[in-house]
Amino acid sequence: MLIDDSDRRLLRQLIATPEASTADVAARAGLTEATCWRRLERLRGAGILRGQRAVINWRALGYEVEVSLRITLDKTNPRAFDDFIAAARLVPEVLEIQTFLGRVDVRLNVIARDMAHYQQIYRDRILPLPHIADLEALMHLSDIKSAESLPL
Amino acid sequence: MIALDEIDRAILRALAEDATQSAGALGRKLGLSQPATWRRIKRLRDEGAIAGQRLDLDLAALGFGVTVFLGISLAAKGRVSLPDFERAVAAIPEVQTVQHVLGLYDYRLRVVARDLSDFERVWRRRIMTLPGVGGVDANVLLSEERLAGPL
Numbered sequence: 001m002l003i004d005d006s007d008r009r010l011l012r013q014l015i016a017t018p019e020a021s022t023a024d025v026a027a028r029a030g031l032t033e034a035t036c037w038r039r040l041e042r043l044r045g046a047g048i049l050r051g052q053r054a055v056i057n058w059r060a061l062g063y064e065v066e067v068s069l070r071i072t073l074d075k076t077n078p079r080a081f082d083d084f085i086a087a088a089r090l091v092p093e094v095l096e097i098q099t100f101l102g103r104v105d106v107r108l109n110v111i112a113r114d115m116a117h118y119q120q121i122y123r124d125r126i127l128p129l130p131h132i133a134d135l136e137a138l139m140h141l142s143d144i145k146s147a148e149s150l151p152l
Numbered sequence: 153m154i155a156l157d158e159i160d161r162a163i164l165r166a167l168a169e170d171a172t173q174s175a176g177a178l179g180r181k182l183g184l185s186q187p188a189t190w191r192r193i194k195r196l197r198d199e200g201a202i203a204g205q206r207l208d209l210d211l212a213a214l215g216f217g218v219t220v221f222l223g224i225s226l227a228a229k230g231r232v233s234l235p236d237f238e239r240a241v242a243a244i245p246e247v248q249t250v251q252h253v254l255g256l257y258d259y260r261l262r263v264v265a266r267d268l269s270d271f272e273r274v275w276r277r278r279i280m281t282l283p284g285v286g287g288v289d290a291n292v293l294l295s296e297e298r299l300a301g302p303l
Contacts, residue, residue, distance in 0.1 A: 003214065011209070018171075018205035050208040054167035056301065057203035062153040063302075068253065068260065092302040100221070102291030107221070111301065138223075138255035144238045148206060150216065150264060151245035 001046035006031060008152040010039055011049075015149055018052055058095075063111040065118045066140035069126065070104040072133045080131040081105070091125045154199045159184065161303045163192055164201065168300060171205045216264045218271050219293040222279065223257035225286045232284030240282050246274045257289065 003011075009029040017025070026036030043049040058066070073080040081099065088094050088108055096109035110126070112118035126135075156164070162182055166173065179189035196202050211219065224241075226232045234252075241250050241261065249262040263279075265271035279288065 001213070011207075011214075015207055015209075018207055046213070048210050048213045050210060051169070052171045053169065053206050053208055054164070054171040055203040055206050056164055056168055056303075057200050058301065060154055060200040060203075061156065068251075068255075089297075089299065094299055095301050096296065096298050098221075098296045099294045100291035101294055103289060104291050107291075136256055138253040138257065138260065141252040141254055144250035144252055144259075145242040145247065146249050148248045148262075149245070150209070150211075150214070150248070152214070 001042070001048065003043075003048070006035075007039055007043065010036060011043070011150070012152050014040075015147070015152075058111050062113055064114055065112040067110045067112070067118060068138040068140060069108045069110055069135060070138065071106045071108065071135045072103075073105045074131045074133040075105070077131055083130045084132070087129050091121070091129075093121050093125070154196075154201050156201070160192060160196060160201075163189070164196065165300055165303050167193070167202065168303075211264060215266055217267050218265045219296075220263045220265070220271055221291045221293060222261040222263060223289040223291075224259045224261060224279075224282075225256070225288075226258045226284045227286030228284070237282060237284050244274070244278045246278065257287075 006029070010025065010031065013020070013025045013028045020028075022037050022040070023033045026033045029036065031039070040049065071084075073084055077083075084106060085097055085099075088097055088106075091110075093110050093112060094108050095111060096107070098107045099105065100107065108126070110118070110121060112121055159182060163178065166178055166181065175190035175193055176186040178193075179186050182189065184192075211217075226237065237259075238250065238252075241247055241259065246263050246265060247261050248264055251260040252258070253260050261279075263271070263274060265274055275290075279285065
């Protein structure tokens with residue numbers, strides 16, 4: 001499906017304020033509400049707009065620590081990626097699993113209530129994950145930009 | 153910290169999947185009345201358990217074929233103004249997220265581009281010219297999944 005300038009305007013507005021009503025988004029994108037609604041349906045139908053997800057504020061739920069774990073796998077084992085990812089999915093505190101081409105193979109985003117809780121997750125759940133060759137941690141301090149905007 | 157019961161957790165799990173569903177539809181799934189569901193959603197929002205919404209877009213279908221994560225370390229720490237760097241990096245349209253981190257790097261960036269040559273343009277013109285950039289490490293995203301988390 002090809003998208004045109006109206007779709008781009010619509011998506012820009014929707015990315016900026018996902019909670020706004022269709023009427024509001026339509027007005028700001030310079031479209032009628034009916035057109036806006038039809039275009040959104042078309043974007044959903046084509047699989048371009050896959051959904052709108054609520055973002056959970058983990059800090060408000062008592063998870064003060066967020067760590068990005070960058071992992072190198074032992075790639076001599078052909079099942080290293082599959083085994084590792086399947087096992088990582090079972091750790092409840094893992095929020096994101098990403099795979100990369102580059103110096104790092106996999107990254108896990110892990111949250112914990114505090115440093116003691118993090119240490120416990122790290123020792124009991126992360127280190128036993130299969131095929132880890134090397135691992136380094138980045139402690140998350142703050143979000144400077146998190147809108148996931150797009151240069152549409 | 154917000155105290156959650158099992159129903160609150162179920163509501164958060166459901167909204168993290170689809171934030172557009174109505175209180176009525178969500179209540180039916182959970183065996184709860186529309187007003188009771190609405191009150192719970194309102195409380196979760198008011199108390200900050202829900203930070204907002206995020207669009208889940210097929211970036212490749214929109215013409216953004218490449219996502220790269222950059223780890224940036226600042227040169228000559230202490231002499232670089234962090235606010236200056238942060239303002240400049242957040243203003244780059246291709247930069248989707250910026251996180252201040254502690255560890256091997258100072259900042260973690262998520263960058264989208266149309267293809268690798270478009271990424272090279274962003275890299276040369278926008279990233280390498282940022283005030284105070286020292287080392288940069290790049291990893292091209294191959295796959296990504298987001299999980300429900302401890303709810």
